[in-house]
Amino acid sequence: MTPLQGCLLVSSLLFAIGLAGAVTRRNAILALVGIELMLNAANLNFIAFWRYGAHPEALSGMMIVIFSIAIAAAEAAVGLALIIAIYRHYRTTNLDQMKDLKG
Amino acid sequence: MSPAFIVIAIVTLFAAAAAMSLRNLVHCALSLVVALAGLAALYLALDAQFVGFVQILVYVGAVAILIVFAVLLTRSDTTPNQTVLSPGWGIGIAISAVVFATLGWATLNSPGLPKEMLQAPETTVKNIGDLLMTRYVLPLEVIGLLLTAALIGAVIIAMKEGPQKANSEEQQLKAEKPSSPPLQGGAR
Amino acid sequence: MFKTLDQFFVVLKHQVVGFVPAAGQPLVSALISVSVIPLVFATLFAFITVFERKGIGRIQNRYGPNRVGIPLTKIRLCGFGQFIPDGIKSLTKEDIVPRAADKVVHFLAPVVMLIPVLLAYTVLPFGRNMTVTDFDAGVLFFFAVGGAVELSVFMAGWSSHNKYSMLGAMRAIAQMISYEIPLILSAVTVIMIVGSLKLNDIVASQNGYTHGLAHWFVFTPWGLAGFILFFIASLAESNRTPFDLPEAESEIIAGYFTEYSGFKFALFFLGEYLGMFAIIGLGITLFLGGWTAPFSFLTWVPSYLWFFAKLIALVFTFIWIRATLPRLRMDQLMNFAWKFMLPLSLVNIVTVGLWHFMDPGPLRWLACSALIFGTYAILGRGLMNHQKLAKRIYRFAD
Amino acid sequence: MLGEQIIRGMAVTARNFFGSYVSKNRLTTVQYPEERLTPKENTRQFPFLVYDGDDWEKGLRCVACQICEKECPPKCIYIIKSKDKKPDYKGQPQFYPAAFDVDISVCMSCQICVEVCPFDSIKMNTEFELSADDRFGGLLLTKDKLAMSNEQYHRIHPTEATAVDEHLAEEKSKAEAKARAAAEARAKVAAAPPVVTSSEVVKVV
Numbered sequence: 049m050t051p052l053q054g055c056l057l058v059s060s061l062l063f064a065i066g067l068a069g070a071v072t073r074r075n076a077i078l079a080l081v082g083i084e085l086m087l088n089a090a091n092l093n094f095i096a097f098w099r100y101g102a103h104p105e106a107l108s109g110m111m112i113v114i115f116s117i118a119i120a121a122a123e124a125a126v127g128l129a130l131i132i133a134i135y136r137h138y139r140t141t142n143l144d145q146m147k148d149l150k151g
Numbered sequence: 152m153s154p155a156f157i158v159i160a161i162v163t164l165f166a167a168a169a170a171m172s173l174r175n176l177v178h179c180a181l182s183l184v185v186a187l188a189g190l191a192a193l194y195l196a197l198d199a200q201f202v203g204f205v206q207i208l209v210y211v212g213a214v215a216i217l218i219v220f221a222v223l224l225t226r227s228d229t230t231p232n233q234t235v236l237s238p239g240w241g242i243g244i245a246i247s248a249v250v251f252a253t254l255g256w257a258t259l260n261s262p263g264l265p266k267e268m269l270q271a272p273e274t275t276v277k278n279i280g281d282l283l284m285t286r287y288v289l290p291l292e293v294i295g296l297l298l299t300a301a302l303i304g305a306v307i308i309a310m311k312e313g314p315q316k317a318n319s320e321e322q323q324l325k326a327e328k329p330s331s332p333p334l335q336g337g338a339r
Numbered sequence: 340m341f342k343t344l345d346q347f348f349v350v351l352k353h354q355v356v357g358f359v360p361a362a363g364q365p366l367v368s369a370l371i372s373v374s375v376i377p378l379v380f381a382t383l384f385a386f387i388t389v390f391e392r393k394g395i396g397r398i399q400n401r402y403g404p405n406r407v408g409i410p411l412t413k414i415r416l417c418g419f420g421q422f423i424p425d426g427i428k429s430l431t432k433e434d435i436v437p438r439a440a441d442k443v444v445h446f447l448a449p450v451v452m453l454i455p456v457l458l459a460y461t462v463l464p465f466g467r468n469m470t471v472t473d474f475d476a477g478v479l480f481f482f483a484v485g486g487a488v489e490l491s492v493f494m495a496g497w498s499s500h501n502k503y504s505m506l507g508a509m510r511a512i513a514q515m516i517s518y519e520i521p522l523i524l525s526a527v528t529v530i531m532i533v534g535s536l537k538l539n540d541i542v543a544s545q546n547g548y549t550h551g552l553a554h555w556f557v558f559t560p561w562g563l564a565g566f567i568l569f570f571i572a573s574l575a576e577s578n579r580t581p582f583d584l585p586e587a588e589s590e591i592i593a594g595y596f597t598e599y600s601g602f603k604f605a606l607f608f609l610g611e612y613l614g615m616f617a618i619i620g621l622g623i624t625l626f627l628g629g630w631t632a633p634f635s636f637l638t639w640v641p642s643y644l645w646f647f648a649k650l651i652a653l654v655f656t657f658i659w660i661r662a663t664l665p666r667l668r669m670d671q672l673m674n675f676a677w678k679f680m681l682p683l684s685l686v687n688i689v690t691v692g693l694w695h696f697m698d699p700g701p702l703r704w705l706a707c708s709a710l711i712f713g714t715y716a717i718l719g720r721g722l723m724n725h726q727k728l729a730k731r732i733y734r735f736a737d
Numbered sequence: 738m739l740g741e742q743i744i745r746g747m748a749v750t751a752r753n754f755f756g757s758y759v760s761k762n763r764l765t766t767v768q769y770p771e772e773r774l775t776p777k778e779n780t781r782q783f784p785f786l787v788y789d790g791d792d793w794e795k796g797l798r799c800v801a802c803q804i805c806e807k808e809c810p811p812k813c814i815y816i817i818k819s820k821d822k823k824p825d826y827k828g829q830p831q832f833y834p835a836a837f838d839v840d841i842s843v844c845m846s847c848q849i850c851v852e853v854c855p856f857d858s859i860k861m862n863t864e865f866e867l868s869a870d871d872r873f874g875g876l877l878l879t880k881d882k883l884a885m886s887n888e889q890y891h892r893i894h895p896t897e898a899t900a901v902d903e904h905l906a907e908e909k910s911k912a913e914a915k916a917r918a919a920a921e922a923r924a925k926v927a928a929a930p931p932v933v934t935s936s937e938v939v940k941v942v
Contacts, residue, residue: 050264050265050266051156052264052265052266053258053259053264054156054157054160055193055197056254056258057255057258057259058160058163058164058193060250060251060254060255060258061164061251061255062163062164062167062186063250063251063254064247064248064250064251064254065164065167065168065171065247066167066171067243067246067247067250068171068243068244068246068247068248069170069171069172071240071242071243071246071247072239072240072243072244073171075176077176077218077221077222077225078171078176078179080218081170081171081179081180081183081218082171084183084210084214085167085170085171085183085186088186088187088190088210091190091202091206092190092193092194095193095194095197095199095202096197098199099197099198099199099271100264100265100267101265102265104271104272105272105273107272107274107278107279107282110199110201110202110274110279111279111282111283111287111290113199113202114201114202114205114279114283115287115290115294117202117205117206117209117210118209118294118297118298119294119297120209120214121209121213121214121298122297122298122301122302123301124214124217124218125217125301125302125305126301126304126305126308128217128218128220128221128305128309129304129305129306129308129309130308131221131225132221132224132225132308132309133308133309135224135225141225177444177497178444181444181490181494184490200474200475200476201475201476201479204474204476204479204480204483205479205483207483207484207486207487208479208482208483208486211483211486211487211490212482212483212485212486212487212489212519213486213516215490216489216490216493216512216516219493219497220512223497223509275475276475276476276479276535276536277534277535394754397753397754397757397758398750398753398754398757399753400753400756400757400763400764400765401757401764401765401766402764402766402768659747659750659751659754660747662750663743663746663747663749663750664743664746679739715739716738718739719738719739719740720739722739723739
């Protein structure tokens with residue numbers, strides 16, 4: 049196993065953990081946490097490929113990760129704002145009880 | 152792979168698993184912080200210093216606090232005796248296991264992956280800044296716009312509904328004591 | 340002679356490392372650096388606690404502690420031995436953990452507080468050639484590890500299962516996040532001028548003299564504004580009066596460390612003071628020229644002495660402010676951060692751009708000063724207009 | 738202008754800071770064990786028993802009437818009345834306390850014992866350094882520890898002690914005048930046929 053494969057395996061395991069959490073947990077906040085973990089797994093992939101790739105001096109992988117972190121922060125802010133707004137309405141963060149989006 | 156990398160990777164994965172499986176939401180958030188800090192350490196091990204610091208600044212400093220605040224703001228008393236998992240949790244676990252198997256198989260069997268690490272490139276903050284201002288200037292502007300939109304959107308979504316309610320409260324107070332001047336210096 | 344004095348510690352470390360076989364040299368070098376910093380700053384902390392008590396005493400026309408000197412002798416040292424009994428007391432006290440507390444998180448919180456604070460010291464230049472690691476993104480590293488302190492505050496407040504702790508933690512986090520923005524924005528001005536996030540580069544660019552006066556950034560209009568903004572924000576970041584709402588004794592009985600006692604409380608106390616020194620050290624590096632001397636005829640004084648002299652002077656200003664100003668109210672605190680500090684620091688960034696592109700001369704000075712001062716006057720007026728000070732009326736009490 | 742008042746306040750505190758080093762009379766506190774303020778005349782801490790003359794056992798004014806024991810709200814006074822009598826300052830035979838204990842760990846310095854004492858024998862002390870290493874015995878003041886001479890009483894409460902002395906002297910002179918009158922009457926009775934019955938004499942006394 050080469051170092052790059054090790055990085056990729058770690059990132060795919062992280063992605064699987066995030067996916068499992070996002071799909072199985074009842075709580076909306078934890079679903080969001082799972083999505084964050086999946087995003088981070090993708091970031092790790094980018095960094096690994098940048099580092100082991102043919103042209104690390106181009107910094108392209110790093111750039112994508114910087115933008116992706118910015119997007120993830122925005123996503124977390126909006127997602128949590130949505131969860132809080134829904135909580136105000138339904139008094140719950142349980143995803144199974146948020147079945148209708150009529151408002 | 153250096154032993155440090157392996158140790159950090161194991162800690163990160165365990166923390167991530169804990170973040171997804173613990174019962175107490177605050178514990179979940181705290182183990183998420185450990186996982187994210189571990190990822191930052193992985194970035195440092197891969198010579199991506201700037202990204203590692205940004206990861207800590209954004210995730211540990213901001214996103215984790217945001218999640219913790221959300222957990223505290225949405226505390227409900229009904230959850231403890233219910234299960235923490237959705238009804239179809241078996242299928243979810245199976246899907247993610249399949250995803251991991253596919254990704255792992257693809258990783259281990261791809262022929263063209265580079266084997267050796269090249270000489271670490273000079274990645275000063277100055278280089279990153281130059282690139283952001285030349286080649287990536289359009290994405291940067293778009294990100295700026297997105298962040299502004301997200302900021303405004305988050306504020307509007309999470310804002311308390313109804314200034315009417317606050318008004319009615321004020322009117323009630325006024326009706327209670329019509330002659331009294333407005334409260335000054337007191338807590339609102 | 341003065342040169343050797345200036346480089347004394349650097350040479351000493353090289354000598355010590357030279358005794359070690361070559362394989363272990365990096366490790367020993369790192370160990371020396373890592374062990375010296377906590378030692379020096381813990382000593383400074385011990386000294387500052389007494390200094391603070393004495394200073395506040397004098398400001399309130401009291402003596403302050405003046406009894407304890409060197410133990411087992413009659414030498415009193417004006418009471419500067421007071422930290423010895425204080426330390427013994429807090430280390431030997433019973434460590435009480437509430438029954439309802441989350442034991443693991445309760446235990447981890449002080450540790451999580453102290454580690455990032457100590458990490459922050461690794462990038463500060465204490466003297467010429469005296470930096471532990473000079474990261475390329477030093478300022479970013481400093482702010483990144485500073486962000487982890489909020490987390491420990493939350494852990495302490497949440498795990499105590501006490502409403503006052505929780506309130507204090509919430510106040511602390513809200514305050515720290517709000518004031519981190521003007522803090523970073525005021526540091527950005529310096530980074531824009533220097534063009535580097537490396538703290539040694541920032542010091543080097545201030546290490547010059549015109550007519551005997553140093554090129555410190557605080558001697559420019561934007562630098563002065565930036566320094567004052569940074570100073571106020573660092574007061575809030577280190578939870579000092581008048582921004583000490585998170586640990587307001589009279590309102591929420593010491594806030595997030597209400598349920599801490601003994602050694603863990605001492606760790607929190609130490610972490611708070613070390614955080615204060617670190618952020619002051621950053622302010623010195625960014626605006627006050629780091630270890631450089633203010634006048635060219637004073638350059639013979641060893642560089643680290645300048646750093647610590649500036650540090651102690653600023654800490655004294657903190658103490659002076661603590662003894663002068665009362666605590667703010669929560670809404671005043673937030674108003675001040677978002678309606679005054681943030682716009683002013685944004686205008687300050689614009690001013691730095693103007694400063695960068697205008698030709699040197701009195702016109703540049705005039706334009707930049709006018710821009711900052713005008714904004715200050717307008718924002719200050721807006722802040723003052725909100726509060727129509729009148730006699731307080733108690734509606735329900737009488 | 739924003740910040741103007743802050744600077745003014747900082748100037749005030751700075752003036753205090755430097756002024757406290759320059760002028761000693763700014764410092765209001767006293768370095769306690771070495772120098773101490775003289776207690777105010779009406780300070781009161783815990784009770785003591787006044788005695789006249791040199792011998793405290795003989796001169797104790799207390800007659801063991803036990804009024805203070807009954808009136809004491811926290812019940813910190815404990816008195817045993819003597820079996821025999823001895824003459825008081827007026828020369829009359831009176832009981833005296835065989836034991837008189839005040840538990841100052843219980844005493845709340847209310848001064849009610851002083852108010853009720855008809856013989857001006859219990860007064861309040863100004864002594865406050867009463868710490869002891871024994872919680873029970875050390876804070877229980879017995880008769881010998883409570884006794885304090887009239888001169889000492891004059892030293893700590895001069896005005897009050899003078900008033901008390903005047904009052905006692907008046908009482909004494911009155912009693913003496915009365916005794917003289919009674920003696921004269923008795924002499925008259927002895928000379929002339931009895932006019933006053935013996936029961937009336939007793940009443941007068």
